[in-house]
Amino acid sequence: MFVSRSSERAIERAGPSGEDTSRFPGSYYAASLGAAIAAPALGGDAITDFCVIGGGFTGLGAALALARRGRSVRLVEMGPIGWGASGRNGGQVHVGWQQDQPWFEQRLGTDRARALWQAALDARAHLDSLIALADDACDYRAGLIHADHKADHVAATHAHVAMMRETYGYDSLTPLSRDALRAMVGSPDYHGGSFDARGGHLHPLKLAQAMARAAQDAGAVLHAHTPCTGLEPARDGWRVKTPHGTITTGQVLDATGAYARALVPQSDAHVLPINNYIATTAPLDPALATSLIRNDAAVSDSRFVVYYFRMTPDHRLLFGGGESYGYRMPRDIAAFVRPHLARIFPQLADVPISHAWGGSLAISPNRLPFAIEPRPGLHAVNGFSGVGVVLAPWLGDAVGRAMAGEANNAYDLVRRLPSPRFPGGPWLRWPTQALAMRFMALRDRF
Ligand SMILES: Cc1cc2nc3c(=O)[nH]c(=O)nc-3n(C[C@H](O)[C@H](O)[C@H](O)COP(=O)(O)OP(=O)(O)OC[C@H]3O[C@@H](n4cnc5c(N)ncnc54)[C@H](O)[C@@H]3O)c2cc1C
Known part of the structure; x- marks a missing residue:
C-alpha cells in the first residue's frame, strides 16, 4: 500500500487538503465557466493500459497524448475536472522557467541551457494549440x-x-x-x-475543460469525483483503488500536484x-x-x-x-x-x-518541475512552482508520449534536470521550509 489507512479515509471524505471536493471552489472561474463536462465517477472495476491520477493540466495533457495515440487510458480526479490548481490559478501565461537562462548556463552548460529555452518556446507554442x-x-x-x-x-x-x-x-x-x-x-x-x-x-478552468473534452473525444475515459485512495503493485502493473471500484492498469501516472498526499512518497519528498x-x-x-x-x-x-x-x-x-x-x-x-x-x-x-x-x-527546492519513474510503470510529474499554465500541459503531453513508448526530447530534458528533495522528510520539511519562506516574504516589505 502506498497510502495509509488514515489518509485513505481523509481522501474519501474531503480530499487531502480538507476542502469540499464535491464542487468547484467559489471562484470567478467556476462562476463564469458555463456547463462543466460530464465525466461520470467510476462505478465498478475496470482494466486499462494506462491510468492517470489527477485531472489538472498535467494529467489531462498525458491523457490527451495517450488517447490521441489510440491507447486505452482512464483518468481519475477526486473533484470535478480542473478542481485543483489548474482550475483556480491566476491564468498568467509566462514564457520560460522559474530559473533564468544564466542559472541554467552556470549549472548545466550552454548547450543544455539553449535546449531548455527552446523547450520553453515549444511549451508556449503547445499552449497555443490547446x-x-x-x-x-x-x-x-x-x-x-x-x-x-x-x-x-x-x-x-x-x-x-x-x-x-x-x-x-x-x-x-x-x-x-x-x-x-x-x-x-x-x-x-x-x-x-x-x-x-x-x-x-x-481562463484556466476553461482551458482544463477544453483539454478534458478533447481527451474524451479522442477516446480517454475520465472519471470525476473519483479519488484514488490507494495504489498497489499488481502482477503486470498497478491497481488504482477508488471508493467504488479498482482500476487495474499497466502504467500509472501520479499527476496530483500540490494535492498529493502519500500516494507516491518518492514524489512527495520533492515538493512542498x-x-x-x-x-x-x-x-x-x-x-x-x-x-x-x-x-x-x-x-x-x-x-x-x-x-x-x-x-x-x-x-x-x-x-x-x-x-x-x-x-x-x-x-x-x-x-x-x-x-x-x-x-x-x-x-x-x-x-x-x-x-x-x-x-x-x-x-520544488530548485523551483523546477520533475518527472520521475520510482518503480517500473509508476510515473510522477510535479513541482511546477507557480508557473504551470504553460509548462504543465506540455510536460503532461511529454510524459504521456513517453508512457506510450515514444521517445521525446521534452521528457528527456526534464528527466535530466537536477531534482533535489526537501530536507527533513515528509513532516519536517514543513516547519523548516515554511520558516524560510516567511523570512523571504518579510523581505518584500523593506
Ligand atoms: C492560486 C494559484 C495561482 C497560480 N497562478 C499561476 C499563474 O498565474 N500562472 C501559472 O503559470 N501558474 C500558476 N499557478 C500554478 C499552476 O496552477 C500549477 O502549476 C498547475 O496548475 C499544476 O497543474 P497540475 O495538473 O500538476 O496540478 P493540479 O491542477 O493541482 O491537478 C492535480 C489534481 O489532482 C487531483 N488529485 C489529488 N489527489 C488525488 C487523488 N488521490 N485522487 C484523485 N485525484 C487527486 C486534484 O484534485 C487536482 O485536481 C498557480 C497556482 C495557484 C494555486
Whole structure:
C-alpha cells in the first residue's frame, strides 16, 4: 500500500487538503465557466493500459497524448475536472522557467541551457494549440508585464531583456522605464520592468475543460469525483483503488500536484504545497478598469510572494496576493487578499469583492518541475512552482508520449534536470521550509 489507512479515509471524505471536493471552489472561474463536462465517477472495476491520477493540466495533457495515440487510458480526479490548481490559478501565461537562462548556463552548460529555452518556446507554442481547442480561445489576451517593486531591481531587469534579445534572439521582450510602466499600470508601487508580447493571460478552468473534452473525444475515459485512495503493485502493473471500484492498469501516472498526499512518497519528498489566494472585484466602470491596466496585459511583480493581476472580460480586477503554509486556508479569503490589493491600488481600498478563493501549488527546492519513474510503470510529474499554465500541459503531453513508448526530447530534458528533495522528510520539511519562506516574504516589505 502506498497510502495509509488514515489518509485513505481523509481522501474519501474531503480530499487531502480538507476542502469540499464535491464542487468547484467559489471562484470567478467556476462562476463564469458555463456547463462543466460530464465525466461520470467510476462505478465498478475496470482494466486499462494506462491510468492517470489527477485531472489538472498535467494529467489531462498525458491523457490527451495517450488517447490521441489510440491507447486505452482512464483518468481519475477526486473533484470535478480542473478542481485543483489548474482550475483556480491566476491564468498568467509566462514564457520560460522559474530559473533564468544564466542559472541554467552556470549549472548545466550552454548547450543544455539553449535546449531548455527552446523547450520553453515549444511549451508556449503547445499552449497555443490547446487554446485553439475552445471556441472562445479560453478568453486568451496577449501581453505580460513584469513590474519591479524596487527601483534598484530595474537595471537588472533591463540587462536581462538585453541578454535575452542578444544571446537568445528573443525579441518579444522589451524594457519598460518607470514612466512607460506607469503609463500601462495605474499603481504608484512600481519603478520599471519589462513587457513580454508572448506572455498573456487566460481562463484556466476553461482551458482544463477544453483539454478534458478533447481527451474524451479522442477516446480517454475520465472519471470525476473519483479519488484514488490507494495504489498497489499488481502482477503486470498497478491497481488504482477508488471508493467504488479498482482500476487495474499497466502504467500509472501520479499527476496530483500540490494535492498529493502519500500516494507516491518518492514524489512527495520533492515538493512542498503552498496556498496562494486570489480575489476578483465586482465589475468596474470600464474607464476605471482601463486606468488600472491600459493594454489589457497581465501583470506580475518582483516580490518573493508575487502579486499578479489582470482584467477579466467583464472588467473585474482579478488580483492574486498572499500565501500561507500548511493545509488550512484563512476563513475569510476576501479580507486576507484586500490589504494586498489596496497596497497596489489604493484607489480600490473599498471596492466590493465578488469572489475570493485559494489554491495549493507545489513548489520544488530548485523551483523546477520533475518527472520521475520510482518503480517500473509508476510515473510522477510535479513541482511546477507557480508557473504551470504553460509548462504543465506540455510536460503532461511529454510524459504521456513517453508512457506510450515514444521517445521525446521534452521528457528527456526534464528527466535530466537536477531534482533535489526537501530536507527533513515528509513532516519536517514543513516547519523548516515554511520558516524560510516567511523570512523571504518579510523581505518584500523593506
Ligand atoms: C492560486 C494559484 C495561482 C497560480 N497562478 C499561476 C499563474 O498565474 N500562472 C501559472 O503559470 N501558474 C500558476 N499557478 C500554478 C499552476 O496552477 C500549477 O502549476 C498547475 O496548475 C499544476 O497543474 P497540475 O495538473 O500538476 O496540478 P493540479 O491542477 O493541482 O491537478 C492535480 C489534481 O489532482 C487531483 N488529485 C489529488 N489527489 C488525488 C487523488 N488521490 N485522487 C484523485 N485525484 C487527486 C486534484 O484534485 C487536482 O485536481 C498557480 C497556482 C495557484 C494555486
